[in-house]
Amino acid sequence: xxxxxxxxxxxxxxxxxxxxxxxxxxxxxxxxxxxxxxxxxxxxxxxxxxxxxxxxxxxxxxxxxxxxxxxxxxxxxxxxxxxxxxxxxxxxxxxxxxxxxxxxxxxxxxxxxxxxxxxxxxxxxxxxxxxxxxxxxxxxxxxxxxxxxxxxxxxxxxxxxxxxxxxxxxxxxxxxxxxxxxxxxxxxxxxxxxxxxxxxxxxxxxxxxxxxxxxxxxxxxxxxxxxxxxxxxxxxxxxxxxxxxxxxxxxxxxxxxxxxxxxxxxxxxxxxxxxxxxxxxxxxxxxxxxxxxxxxxxxxxxxxxxxxxxxxxxxxxxxxxxxxxxxxxxxxxxxxxxxxxxxxxxxxxxxxxxxxxxxxxxxxxxxxxxxxxxxxxxxxxxxxxxxxxxxxxxxxxxxxxxxxxxxxxxxxxxxxxxxxxxxxxxxxxxxxxxxxxxxxxxxxxxxx
Numbered sequence: 001x002x003x004x005x006x007x008x009x010x011x012x013x014x015x016x017x018x019x020x021x022x023x024x025x026x027x028x029x030x031x032x033x034x035x036x037x038x039x040x041x042x043x044x045x046x047x048x049x050x051x052x053x054x055x056x057x058x059x060x061x062x063x064x065x066x067x068x069x070x071x072x073x074x075x076x077x078x079x080x081x082x083x084x085x086x087x088x089x090x091x092x093x094x095x096x097x098x099x100x101x102x103x104x105x106x107x108x109x110x111x112x113x114x115x116x117x118x119x120x121x122x123x124x125x126x127x128x129x130x131x132x133x134x135x136x137x138x139x140x141x142x143x144x145x146x147x148x149x150x151x152x153x154x155x156x157x158x159x160x161x162x163x164x165x166x167x168x169x170x171x172x173x174x175x176x177x178x179x180x181x182x183x184x185x186x187x188x189x190x191x192x193x194x195x196x197x198x199x200x201x202x203x204x205x206x207x208x209x210x211x212x213x214x215x216x217x218x219x220x221x222x223x224x225x226x227x228x229x230x231x232x233x234x235x236x237x238x239x240x241x242x243x244x245x246x247x248x249x250x251x252x253x254x255x256x257x258x259x260x261x262x263x264x265x266x267x268x269x270x271x272x273x274x275x276x277x278x279x280x281x282x283x284x285x286x287x288x289x290x291x292x293x294x295x296x297x298x299x300x301x302x303x304x305x306x307x308x309x310x311x312x313x314x315x316x317x318x319x320x321x322x323x324x325x326x327x328x329x330x331x332x333x334x335x336x337x338x339x340x341x342x343x344x345x346x347x348x349x350x351x352x353x354x355x356x357x358x359x360x361x362x363x364x365x366x367x368x369x370x371x372x373x374x375x376x377x378x379x380x381x382x383x384x385x386x387x388x389x390x391x392x393x394x395x396x397x398x399x400x401x402x403x404x405x406x407x408x409x410x411x412x413x414x415x416x417x418x419x420x421x422x423x424x425x426x427x428x429x430x431x432x433x434x435x436x437x438x439x440x441x442x443x444x445x446x447x448x
Contacts, residue, residue, distance in 0.1 A: 021069050022079045025198075028062045028069075029086035032202065035059045036090050039212070040097035046394065053389060059204045060386030066202055070195040071377055080195055087180060087201035091173050094211035095166075101392055102364070105168045105214040107142040110134055111149050112159035121149040121156055122286040122293065136165075148286075148293040153279040154248035155216050169214035176210040176218040182225040183374055189232045190344075196374045205385050209364035217367055220250035225371055227253075227260070228343055236264040237271055244275035251294075252368055255350040258333055259343045298322075302359040304391040304406055306415040311357070318359070325357040348372035352381055356415075363391040380421035390414040 035055050039045070045052050069075075070083075099105050111121040113134045124131060126145040135142070149156060162168050180201045184194050200206060210218045223246035230239035243260055246253040261269060283290060302308075311321035332353055336346045351369035355361045366388045373381060393410045 017073060018076055018079075021073045021075060022082065025066060025069055025075075025079055025082055025086075028066050029082065029089075029202075031062050032059055032086070033089060033093065035062075036093045036207065039208075040093050043098060043100075045100045045392075049393060053393065056204050056208070056389045057386065060389070063202050063204055064382055064386065067199050067373075067377060067382060070193065070198050074193070075195050083195060083198045083201065084180070087198075088177070090202070090207050091177065091211040094207055095169055095173060097212045099165060099169065099213050101208065102213045102215065102362075103139060103141075103143055105165050106136055106139045107144060107149075108155075108159045108168050108214075108216060109136055109163070109165060110142045111151070111156055112162060115156065115160040120283055120286050121151075122283050122290050123148055125149075125293075144293070144297075147296040148289065150293040150297045151216075152248045152251060153283060154245055155219060155250070156283070157279075158216065158219060158249075165214065168216070169211065172210045172214045172216055172218045175216075175222045176206065179218060179222040179225055179371065182222060182229055183371055186225060186229050186232065186344075187374060189229060190375065192375065196377075199374045199377060199382075200371050203367075203370050203385055205363060205388050206367050206370055208389070209367050213364065215364045215367075217250055217364055220246050220253060221367065221371060223249060224253045224256070224347075228347070231260060231263060231343060236268040240264055240268040240272045241275060244272040247272075248276060248279050250368075252351060252354065255329070255333065255354060256343060256347055258337045259341070259346045262337055262340075263343070297360075304361045304363070304411070304414075305359045306361070306411065306419075307356050308359045322359070328357060329354055344372055344375045348376050348378070348381070352384070361391070363388040378425075380418055380425060383421060384415075384418045387414045387417065 035058065038055060039052065042048055042052070070079075107126075110126050114121050114124055114131075117134065119131075125148050126135060126142050144150065151159075158171070159168075162171055180197050183197050183200055187194050187196055209215045223242050227239050227241075227243035227246055230236075230242060239260060243253060243257070247257075257272075280290070286292075308321055308325060311324045312318060315321045315324055329350070332350060333346075336349060341349075348369055351372070355365055355369070358365075366385055369381065370385055373385070390410045390413055391406070393407060
């Protein structure tokens with residue numbers, strides 16, 4: 001009888017907090033739904049930017065509490081269904097919102113129209129004389145109107161297959177939800193709770209970037225996660241093939257190329273190279289102009305930068321700052337490779353590091369690193385994913401005739417707490433191995 005009551009009490013102790021936490025997650029999901037419904041109803045967020053920023057920061061607080069719950073407690077199937085069902089609901093709500101925070105989707109549409117008109121998007125551009133008929137009358141000034149496309153071939157081919165702005169948003173959201181599915185496969189492969197998918201699926205930056213704004217970074221993310229899954233499960237040819245597809249969607253997955261190369265056979269490397277070459281073949285008539293758009297982007301764009309401003313101040317030139325930033329990234333890549341760091345850990349360190357060093361860090365770029373938080377829930381980077389919404393605040397000018405710049409106050413509020421937290425991490429871990437093994441990092445609770 002004593003054993004019966006002891007077992008009964010133990011079951012109660014297990015189920016009681018699990019039930020409370022699941023109910024808490026339901027409350028958080030309801031609160032997030034209310035916030036996202038308000039966002040979706042606004043026809044012009046620029047007119048109510050303070051309210052938008054405040055509510056999304058509040059959503060970020062609810063989100064971080066949710067991450068704490070799935071990290072701290074062992075939850076059951078009910079909680080997982082709630083997490084996934086809520087993730088779908090959030091996206092359905094935001095799909096109806098107008099794309100007022102970013103107009104990139106209109107450039108996707110223009111590139112797609114140009115291709116369907118048998119024009120090479122690596123040569124033509126929206127302001128080119130005689131191509132006015134390709135513009136969307138509702139938004140006649142897509143971004144980068146004076147430069148050819150900056151996007152790689154797989155993204156361009158995807159733009160060709162879709163015609164409407166809602167269509168781009170739906171497609172981006174499909175890739176986004178597929179990322180959540182692949183993340184669950186990865187979590188299972190490294191023997192971690194599937195509930196950790198909440199860290200990606202409920203993240204406000206992810207929801208606003210894909211379901212609301214339609215950014216196609218979701219294509220690069222889902223293919224990169226697929227590549228990592230195949231790498232972890234030792235399917236080398238598939239891992240290099242999907243890594244190639246990810247690189248053909250956005251260039252940032254190149255950061256992990258060395259981590260992959262150290263774990264695959266030489267024959268698998270050829271798959272990556274052949275795939276990249278094959279996708280560029282339809283656009284090779286651009287000749288030496290094939291990368292003009294990417295070069296113009298690297299030369300002219302600057303937005304929401306942080307450490308890059310410090311490097312620019314020290315180097316006294318943009319070229320010097322870019323060289324210093326590139327050197328730091330190369331050293332980090334080499335160091336991680338030498339230490340045999342997990343590709344998942346390398347993904348978080350390198351994508352996060354590049355965003356801190358880059359002259360351009362649009363808020364949707366931070367979605368690149370958010371999937372890795374499912375495995376390494378760094379409090380500092382969780383905070384960065386929340387405060388990145390401050391980058392949507394309008395740029396200002398500091399004098400007559402001066403160019404528009406990000407507000408110094410907003411940059412300080414966005415990045416300041418993150419750098420303070422990272423500095424604390426560095427101080428607290430000064431006597432520890434800086435790059436721990438995958439098992440130790442995955443199993444530790446970093447939310448402390």
